[in-house]
């Protein structure tokens with residue numbers, strides 16, 4: 001599904017990713033952990049194709065094809081979804097309008113018919129209910145004045161609407177209290193399927209008690225320095241990043 005090969009990427013001429021290798025098969029959930037500033041968000045932005053992130057070496061293959069020359073929209077249309085660590089606020093655009101426009105843009109790009117207002121409302125209501133999102137929130141401008149937890153729930157709502165094949169979740173646990181963490185994790189777990197892969201980025205082990213990954217990787221200084229099973233997350237929680245990161249340096 002996803003194959004990252006010796007990926008080097010720079011922002012403003014500064015190299016942040018320094019040779020990332022990662023292979024994710026269909027149906028797998030991979031967790032990427034690592035200290036602050038290790039390049040986790042940068043990796044997620046590079047995968048989504050955000051402007052300003054230059055790939056200086058290496059390649060990203062999605063279903064066997066290189067995507068590094070594709071625009072963010074093309075990647076989204078082909079089923080790649082990124083839930084942001086810091087979701088964008090769009091004053092003046094009701095959340096509901098944003099969601100319908102984005103979903104229909106993807107459907108058009110895939111040659112599918114657009115959903116009309118009635119069909120969309122029915123769909124979004126059901127999914128919002130599962131995530132305990134109030135309809136009143138969907139009428140407010142996208143993310144404006146939302147609490148940290150509301151923003152993260154809204155990201156997971158988008159993901160459940162878009163039904164991506166590859167979902168990248170960047171610190172979806174940050175800003176969530178324990179109840180919200182459970183709701184969000186349940187929402188994510190409902191989307192696990194043999195056809196869908198997920199890359200779950202988190203600083204803390206706690207999220208991985210709820211979203212149990214198949215593989216765990218530690219990113220430090222722009223590289224994956226350790227990979228293992230779900231036990232690796234617990235080990236990190238117990239001993240901290242220090243030992244692993246300094247071993248690798």
Ligand SMILES: Nc1ncnc2c1ncn2[C@@H]1O[C@H](COP(=O)(O)OP(=O)(O)O)[C@@H](O)[C@H]1O
Nearest residue numbers: 011012014016035036037038039040041042043
């Ligand atoms: N726009 C930018 N310009 C310069 N440096 C940046 C920029 N964005 C991120 N960085 C640097 O890249 C490194 C990795 O950042 P980031 O990917 O956000 O790490 P993480 O998500 O793991 O905390 C940090 O040292 C950060 O300061």
Ligand SMILES: [Mg+2]
Nearest residue numbers: 040041085171
């Ligand atoms: Mg980050």
